[in-house]
Amino acid sequence: MSWSRASARRSCTPPRAATAWSRCMTDSSGEATTPLPSKSVLDEVIEQRRYFHKYPEVSFSEKETSSYLINRLHEMGLDIKPCPTETGAVAVLETGRPGKTVMLRADIDALPILEQSGVDFHSSIDGRMHACGHDAHMAIMIGVARTLIDRVADLSGRYVFVFQPAEEIVEGAKAMIAKGLLDKHHPDAVIGLHIVSFLQSGTVISKPGLMWSGSDAFDVSFSGPGGHGGMMGRRGNVLAAQAFFIERLHTVVEGLEHDGVQCHTTVGNISSDGAWNIVPRGVLVQGSVRTFNDSLREQALDRLRDLLRETQSEFEVSSNLDLVHGTVPLMNEPNVTRTVLEVGHELIGDRASLLGRPLTVSDDFAEFLTRIPGCYFMLGAKPEGEAPAAHHSPGFRIDEAALPVGVKVLAGAASRLASQQ
Numbered sequence: 121m122s123w124s125r126a127s128a129r130r131s132c133t134p135p136r137a138a139t140a141w142s143r144c145m146t147d148s149s150g151e152a153t154t155p156l157p158s159k160s161v162l163d164e165v166i167e168q169r170r171y172f173h174k175y176p177e178v179s180f181s182e183k184e185t186s187s188y189l190i191n192r193l194h195e196m197g198l199d200i201k202p203c204p205t206e207t208g209a210v211a212v213l214e215t216g217r218p219g220k221t222v223m224l225r226a227d228i229d230a231l232p233i234l235e236q237s238g239v240d241f242h243s244s245i246d247g248r249m250h251a252c253g254h255d256a257h258m259a260i261m262i263g264v265a266r267t268l269i270d271r272v273a274d275l276s277g278r279y280v281f282v283f284q285p286a287e288e289i290v291e292g293a294k295a296m297i298a299k300g301l302l303d304k305h306h307p308d309a310v311i312g313l314h315i316v317s318f319l320q321s322g323t324v325i326s327k328p329g330l331m332w333s334g335s336d337a338f339d340v341s342f343s344g345p346g347g348h349g350g351m352m353g354r355r356g357n358v359l360a361a362q363a364f365f366i367e368r369l370h371t372v373v374e375g376l377e378h379d380g381v382q383c384h385t386t387v388g389n390i391s392s393d394g395a396w397n398i399v400p401r402g403v404l405v406q407g408s409v410r411t412f413n414d415s416l417r418e419q420a421l422d423r424l425r426d427l428l429r430e431t432q433s434e435f436e437v438s439s440n441l442d443l444v445h446g447t448v449p450l451m452n453e454p455n456v457t458r459t460v461l462e463v464g465h466e467l468i469g470d471r472a473s474l475l476g477r478p479l480t481v482s483d484d485f486a487e488f489l490t491r492i493p494g495c496y497f498m499l500g501a502k503p504e505g506e507a508p509a510a511h512h513s514p515g516f517r518i519d520e521a522a523l524p525v526g527v528k529v530l531a532g533a534a535s536r537l538a539s540q541q
Contacts, residue, residue, distance in 0.1 A: 176230030219277025277538030
């Protein structure tokens with residue numbers, strides 16, 4: 121993910137003061153009715169996060185993770201439902217009382233990264249790491265489920281817990297939807313969160329409407345004749361072509377912005393089979409373009425195609441563009457977002473705040489939001505006294521003290537939404 125740290129820091133403001141919504145926090149005797157986790161629940165959340173961190177699995181390969189989740193959810197007494205995808209898990213809590221159906225989603229996949237975080241519970245699988253916080257997302261969801269189970273006598277409605285595979289390649293949500301997840305469970309609202317390592321620990325930040333960009337991942341290949349390193353010039357030189365392409369890639373999004381934030385493009389991988397004295401016949405460039413709406417997306421992709429044509433002509437190589445996967449911009453529904461932030465404000469005060477401008481980061485939770493009213497929020501987890509390592513980097517770490525806040529806000533928001541008329 122390409123996090124826009126500066127805009128996230130400077131554009132957060134407290135939500136409007138809670139009004140009638142706060143009455144849902146107490147009953148007629150003044151006793152709190154928002155479900156709060158017990159100490160044993162919060163202890164388990166930390167234990168589960170560390171377990172998941174030790175055993176990471178990448179997109180659509182999360183078989184052991186899925187099996188573990190299903191067993192634990194069954195032990196907790198949830199009704200295990202068929203998962204529409206080969207990996208993942210779905211479980212339901214029925215209160216037996218009228219109310220809304222609220223879906224809660226946690227992503228479960230890890231990344232192909234060799235961990236260098238220094239934590240005692242580091243990955244046990246070389247070249248695999250939970251470097252974006254999905255281990256924490258799963259643990260928080262287990263904590264939310266336990267919290268709601270413990271308070272089920274006070275709740276109404278129905279809760280659907282979805283553990284989604286393959287967020288990192290933004291294909292898991294689409295696969296679950298295509299295979300009937302929403303048709304089966306008919307949720308009235310969907311909520312979820314994402315750990316953010318550079319935001320103050322224990323903060324909750326969201327935004328109604330557009331919060332995160334959409335993304336298109338691309339594979340660009342250049343092909344030429346190849347040749348001797350000492351005799352090859354520009355003509356047919358695929359490495360010179362890819363350098364030209366990458367150096368000018370920023371022009372694809374120049375001037376394309378929304379609410380003062382420019383669209384974003386980056387390269388994450390370059391591969392070829394050349395050597396110090398061999399100019400290869402082919403080179404692959406992999407990257408992404410992140411945009412905020414359909415119009416900006418089409419403009420950026422048109423410019424990308426124009427840049428490829430220019431590169432072909434300049435170096436007399438052939439090229440191919442493959443848009444391998446992508447997801448839409450993340451659009452939070454205002455009323456659900458208001459509920460989430462007001463629950464957050466009631467629980468943690470001004471540490472629950474509004475994001476002022478959208479970020480150039482993407483998540484396929486957005487696919488659910490195109491079909492169901494919902495809210496995704498950021499949970500700050502910056503390690504105290506550290507300059508945080510970036511998401512998707514080998515040194516990624518989080519402050520586990522933030523996890524209880526995630527449990528409380530998700531559980532409180534879910535119960536509030538389920539009880540609304």
